[in-house]
Amino acid sequence: MKYGIAIFPSKPIQDEANAYRKRYDSHYALIPPHITLKESFDADDDHINDLIVELKHIANATKPFSININKVSTFAPVTNTIYFKVEQTPELTELQKKMHEGKFENNMTHPFVPHITIAQNLLDDEYSDVFGTLNMSTFQFEDKIDRFQLQYQLDNGSWTVYETFVFGKEHI
Amino acid sequence: MKYGIAIFPSKPIQDEANAYRKRYDSHYALIPPHITLKESFDADDDHINDLIVELKHIANATKPFSININKVSTFAPVTNTIYFKVEQTPELTELQKKMHEGKFENNMTHPFVPHITIAQNLLDDEYSDVFGTLNMSTFQFEDKIDRFQLQYQLDNGSWTVYETFVFGKEHI
Numbered sequence: 001m002k003y004g005i006a007i008f009p010s011k012p013i014q015d016e017a018n019a020y021r022k023r024y025d026s027h028y029a030l031i032p033p034h035i036t037l038k039e040s041f042d043a044d045d046d047h048i049n050d051l052i053v054e055l056k057h058i059a060n061a062t063k064p065f066s067i068n069i070n071k072v073s074t075f076a077p078v079t080n081t082i083y084f085k086v087e088q089t090p091e092l093t094e095l096q097k098k099m100h101e102g103k104f105e106n107n108m109t110h111p112f113v114p115h116i117t118i119a120q121n122l123l124d125d126e127y128s129d130v131f132g133t134l135n136m137s138t139f140q141f142e143d144k145i146d147r148f149q150l151q152y153q154l155d156n157g158s159w160t161v162y163e164t165f166v167f168g169k170e171h172i
Numbered sequence: 173m174k175y176g177i178a179i180f181p182s183k184p185i186q187d188e189a190n191a192y193r194k195r196y197d198s199h200y201a202l203i204p205p206h207i208t209l210k211e212s213f214d215a216d217d218d219h220i221n222d223l224i225v226e227l228k229h230i231a232n233a234t235k236p237f238s239i240n241i242n243k244v245s246t247f248a249p250v251t252n253t254i255y256f257k258v259e260q261t262p263e264l265t266e267l268q269k270k271m272h273e274g275k276f277e278n279n280m281t282h283p284f285v286p287h288i289t290i291a292q293n294l295l296d297d298e299y300s301d302v303f304g305t306l307n308m309s310t311f312q313f314e315d316k317i318d319r320f321q322l323q324y325q326l327d328n329g330s331w332t333v334y335e336t337f338v339f340g341k342e343h344i
Contacts, residue, residue, distance in 0.1 A: 001183060008332050011173060015327040022328065029201035032332040149333060155187040156194065160180050160204040161321060161333035171343030 002153040003048060003162070005038040005055075005099055006031075009116065009143050013069070016141070017084060017118050024082070024119035024130055031159040033116050035067075035086055037148055038099040041107045048150075050103060052163060055150060056172045058098045059165035064146040065091035072118070072134045080127040083115035084139060095148070174325040175220060175334070177210040177227075177271055178203075181288065181315050185241070188313070189256060189290050196254070196291035196302055203331040205288050207239075207258055209320055210271045213279045220322075222275060224335060227322060228344050230270045231337035236318040237263035244290070244306045252299040254306060255287035256313070267320070 008014065017033035043051060066089075073085040086092070092114050100106040119130055147166045151159040180186065189205035215223060238261075245257040258264070264286050272278045291302055319338045323331040 011324060011326060011332075014332060018326060018328050018330075032326065032330060147335070152183060154183060154190060154204065156190050158190075158204060160183075160186060161336065163319070163338065164333065164336040166335065169343055171341055 001043065001048070002040050003043055004036065004040045004151050004153065004159065005148055006034040006036050006151065007145055007148050008032055008034050009067070009141075009145075013084075013116070013141050013143055016139075017116050020082075020118040020134070024122060024126075025117060026121040027117070027157075030157050031151075033118075035092075035114050035116055037096050038104070039107055039109065040153065041105055052150065053172065054103050055099075055148075055163075055165050056170035058095065059148070059167050059170045060172070062091065062095060062167040064144055064167050065089060067092065067114075067143050067145055069116070069139055069141040069143075071139055072131070072137070073115070074131055075113075076127070076131070079120070080122055080124070080131075081117055082119035082122075082127070082131050082134060083117045084141070086114035086116065088114060091145075173215065173220070174212050175215055176208065176212045176323050176325070176331065177320055178206040178208050178323065179317055179320050180204055180206050181239070181313075181317075185256075185288070185313050185315055188311075189288050192254075192290040192306070196294060196298075197289060198293040199289070199329075202329050203323075205290075207264075207286050207288055209268050210276070211279055211281065212325065213277055224322065225344065226275050227271075227320075227335075227337050228342035230267070231320070231339050231342045232344070234263065234267060234339040236316055236339050237261060239264065239286075239315050239317055241288070241311055241313040241315075243311055244303070244309070245287070246303055247285075248299070248303070251292070252294055252296070252303075253289055254291035254294075254299070254303050255289045256311060258286035258288065260286060263317075 014033040021028040068087040075081045186205040193200040240259045247253045
């Protein structure tokens with residue numbers, strides 16, 4: 001089964017992201033707005049149960065932290081994805097690093113850039129228009145992060161949450 | 173904020189349900205296939221934190237149990253919803269009951285019929301066709317349930333999981 005790990009920001013940020021995703025993100029219906037910590041990876045039942053214990057340890061070793069969003073950015077020219085740029089923090093870096101070492105496969109295909117996707121798979125012209133407009137807009141969000149979610153992917157491409165890991169609150 | 177509580181069955185059942193939901197369920201994109209334990213209810217931050225403690229107690233007092241699906245059924249003529257009928261078990265009844273008493277508002281609008289919706293809001297003709305066909309089909313699923321999920325609703329009507337409660341494993 002394919003799993004992934006993500007943070008869901010609080011409702012106001014998800015609602016704002018969805019206002020754009022509805023029109024511009026081909027994955028709109030597959031998963032709520034999120035910050036990916038670990039990209040899709042394969043695991044059988046035994047392996048995922050091992051990793052869940054690790055994730056509980058990671059959650060218990062993490063303190064709630066703040067994130068800030070101040071602007072949109074883009075992965076162009078690699079892809080024309082547009083996203084809310086989440087300011088890099090030591091806590092985010094550390095959390096993401098721990099999920100790519102030890103018992104965790106390092107399945108990173110590019111450096112970790114914390115972000116919430118709001119547009120992807122646009123045609124070139126549409127991309128230019130949308131990014132041009134959003135790039136001049138002001139976005140200002142602060143959020144408190146106290147958990148992350150392990151999810152699995154269904155055959156239709158959508159994601160279902162399997163388990164939540166709350167910082168400092170996991171029973172091992 | 174609006175919250176709800178549901179069980180997500182395992183991936184094979186969700187995939188089978190989605191094969192129908194994609195064509196016949198207007199809520200297909202809003203939430204993965206699920207068994208609703210508690211319908212949408214309002215709670216502020218303080219209240220939901222109280223309820224989360226209760227939900228942990230409930231989860232810790234519940235042992236993993238099996239569910240069985242043997243056929244489709246319908247809520248017609250009240251609504252033309254078609255669903256995988258989940259056989260009633262004492263564990264499901266007990267779990268659902270505990271979320272409607274004590275600190276929990278009793279927001280039940282009809283008796284508890286455990287089910288996984290696969291079609292809703294169909295036109296009458298389409299409903300008759302679909303139910304006629306599905307009613308003659310054989311469905312046979314067994315699943316082990318060991319958790320439930322607290323979710324909240326976004327402005328677009330979709331649901332995001334806030335927290336998972338695993339039976340016997342919650343830290344209070």
